Amino acid sequence: MTGEVRAEETIRTGSRRGRRAAIALVAPAVLIVAGVYAYPAITTVAYSLSAIDLSPRFRIVRFVGLDNFINQLGSGAFWEATWTTLYFGLMLCLVTVVLSFAIALLLNKTFLGRGLVRVTVLLPWAVPPVASGVLWVQMFHAEFGFLNGLIRAFGGEGDIIWLGGQGIALHSVLIAEVWRWIPFATIFLLAGLQIVPRTVKEAAAIDGAGSWRTLRHITLPLMLPVVIPVVIFLFVWAMKVFDTIFVLTRGGPSRATTTLNFLVYRQGFEQFDFGSAAATAYLLSALTVLAIAGLGWMLARARRLAGA
Amino acid sequence: MTGMAASPGRLIRRVAVYVGAAVVMVVMAFPLYGIILTSTQTERDIRSTDVAFVPTYITTEHYSQIFSNTSGVPVAESMVNSLAVAVTTAVVTVAIAVPAAYALNRMRVPGRRLILGGFAAIYVLPTLLFVMPLFITVVQLGLYDTYIGLVLPYVAFTLPFMVWIMGSFVRAIPVSVEEMAVIDGAGLAQLILRIVLPLLRPGIFAGLLLGFVLAWIEFLTPLLFTSNLSMMTVTLGLFRSTMDIEIGQLAAATVMTALPVILITAFFQRNITEVITAGVER
Numbered sequence: 001m002t003g004e005v006r007a008e009e010t011i012r013t014g015s016r017r018g019r020r021a022a023i024a025l026v027a028p029a030v031l032i033v034a035g036v037y038a039y040p041a042i043t044t045v046a047y048s049l050s051a052i053d054l055s056p057r058f059r060i061v062r063f064v065g066l067d068n069f070i071n072q073l074g075s076g077a078f079w080e081a082t083w084t085t086l087y088f089g090l091m092l093c094l095v096t097v098v099l100s101f102a103i104a105l106l107l108n109k110t111f112l113g114r115g116l117v118r119v120t121v122l123l124p125w126a127v128p129p130v131a132s133g134v135l136w137v138q139m140f141h142a143e144f145g146f147l148n149g150l151i152r153a154f155g156g157e158g159d160i161i162w163l164g165g166q167g168i169a170l171h172s173v174l175i176a177e178v179w180r181w182i183p184f185a186t187i188f189l190l191a192g193l194q195i196v197p198r199t200v201k202e203a204a205a206i207d208g209a210g211s212w213r214t215l216r217h218i219t220l221p222l223m224l225p226v227v228i229p230v231v232i233f234l235f236v237w238a239m240k241v242f243d244t245i246f247v248l249t250r251g252g253p254s255r256a257t258t259t260l261n262f263l264v265y266r267q268g269f270e271q272f273d274f275g276s277a278a279a280t281a282y283l284l285s286a287l288t289v290l291a292i293a294g295l296g297w298m299l300a301r302a303r304r305l306a307g308a
Numbered sequence: 309m310t311g312m313a314a315s316p317g318r319l320i321r322r323v324a325v326y327v328g329a330a331v332v333m334v335v336m337a338f339p340l341y342g343i344i345l346t347s348t349q350t351e352r353d354i355r356s357t358d359v360a361f362v363p364t365y366i367t368t369e370h371y372s373q374i375f376s377n378t379s380g381v382p383v384a385e386s387m388v389n390s391l392a393v394a395v396t397t398a399v400v401t402v403a404i405a406v407p408a409a410y411a412l413n414r415m416r417v418p419g420r421r422l423i424l425g426g427f428a429a430i431y432v433l434p435t436l437l438f439v440m441p442l443f444i445t446v447v448q449l450g451l452y453d454t455y456i457g458l459v460l461p462y463v464a465f466t467l468p469f470m471v472w473i474m475g476s477f478v479r480a481i482p483v484s485v486e487e488m489a490v491i492d493g494a495g496l497a498q499l500i501l502r503i504v505l506p507l508l509r510p511g512i513f514a515g516l517l518l519g520f521v522l523a524w525i526e527f528l529t530p531l532l533f534t535s536n537l538s539m540m541t542v543t544l545g546l547f548r549s550t551m552d553i554e555i556g557q558l559a560a561a562t563v564m565t566a567l568p569v570i571l572i573t574a575f576f577q578r579n580i581t582e583v584i585t586a587g588v589e590r
Contacts, residue, residue, distance in 0.1 A: 044441055
């Protein structure tokens with residue numbers, strides 16, 4: 001009996017000793033995270049409200065109120081980057097989810113060599129982002145790249161300037177990023193497909209529904225609660241894409257592939273204008289949070305519909 | 309009757325599945341195949357507009373070049389740097405994450421929800437938002453171009469995710485096992501050291517691999533927090549080098565950078581799939 005009382009004390013209750021021990025166990029993690037995230041996050045607020053000098057050494061010159069934010073909201077470069085970011089984010093979600101869904105449907109069937117296909121689909125995930133960037137530079141190279149080579153092999157001109165054209169550069173970055181995120185999305189969706197009860201599909205088949213109609217009316221609606229989290233993950237990652245853009249285009253040609261995140265980098269570490277960079281970083285955060293809130297609302301609705 | 313009527317349609321469907329599988333395989337593997345192919349061809353053939361998709365020969369010259377001292381890219385040195393930093397990061401992160409994950413899942417921690425919520429929220433915000441003041445701090449503390457200047461941000465960037473992953477392993481331990489130990493008179497320290505840690509061994513192993521991989525592939529931190537060639541990491545090496553001049557060497561260095569991560573992933577693909585599946589089911 002006394003043993004059980006002690007068990008209650010040490011593992012579960014908020015007795016003073018257990019509580020102190022719990023705090024001691026959590027403290028290092030919380031302190032490090034606070035030091036490396038919370039403190040900088042607050043400091044960045046201060047930056048965003050200040051004029052800052054970086055040379056000869058870092059110095060906050062003066063408080064400028066909301067000037068940095070107002071300047072950003074009034075600048076063409078900011079809005080250009082905002083539209084680029086939103087377009088890139090939505091396209092990344094759309095293309096990745098559609099392709100991954102198709103691959104997941106395929107992998108959900110039994111066939112010879114399925115394991116091999118699954119490993120191959122997983123592989124791009126294992127390529128470090130920078131390495132993936134280098135690899136796509138090689139694919140996209142205008143003169144001796146593999147894509148143009150492939151086009152020539154099939155009798156085309158094969159002279160597309162994948163990374164240098166105003167309109168096409170962003171889409172080239174998109175291709176590279178979609179390739180990198182298909183593994184995650186496919187595995188996630190495949191896991192979801194395996195949860196859709198087989199009995200429901202069998203019942204639909206008995207009722208005379210063809211495979212397309214089963215997909216359209218049974219599988220897709222039931223999958224919605226799984227698709228939306230994937231979209232949220234992908235969107236957040238799209239907002240933070242850095243390595244691929246840095247290696248492939250450095251935000252160019254001109255500003256064609258400068259997303260908001262890359263604009264923060266350019267303002268902060270190319271122009272050394274920490275005030276503007278901080279303001280842009282917070283505007284990007286606001287945009288991300290808004291988008292997630294919207295998607296979260298859709299998720300809640302989808303869950304309710306799927307449950308009903 | 310239905311069986312006979314269905315068989316041509318079924319055949320077509322079977323063929324479609326295999327064609328689909330082949331297309332998926334080729335498209336997903338093609339870029340990887342391309343970089344490996346590039347790394348094994350002579351510079352002259354790489355730069356030919358007449359791209360050969362099937363090699364007629366294989367050369368390892370680029371690999372021996374990047375590991376020789378004459379190379380403009382200190383690949384061997386940067387691999388040692390990355391190895392040191394990644395191993396340190398993995399060990400430190402797991403050592404801090406495991407106790408925190410245990411306490412957050414099995415004990416009453418004041419502000420538990422706030423801590424877990426904060427850890428998740430961090431990943432929504434752009435990393436650069438945190439990096440700017442960190443950059444100033446690192447410079448002011450004299451940690452620019454040092455191992456500590458890299459390990460510290462790596463540990464912090466990995467920690468919230470690690471606490472979350474370790475938490476799922478902690479929750480998998482049956483509470484009854486722990487209660488039994490407590491009934492037998494084990495204190496908290498004994499409970500953690502003798503019961504929880506041994507049961508967590510697979511989780512700790514997974515965490516070490518994860519920490520290693522995340523540190524190995526990190527790019528932004530070394531890009532901004534180092535400039536000395538002797539501090540270069542593998543990912544940075546792919547960038548700051550003579551690579552524009554020697555594409556074959558760049559390809560070989562890329563393969564060497566990706567190789568450890570690819571091996572780990574291929575080896576543990578089933579476990580990775582399981583972790584994601586568990587996430588979906590919840």
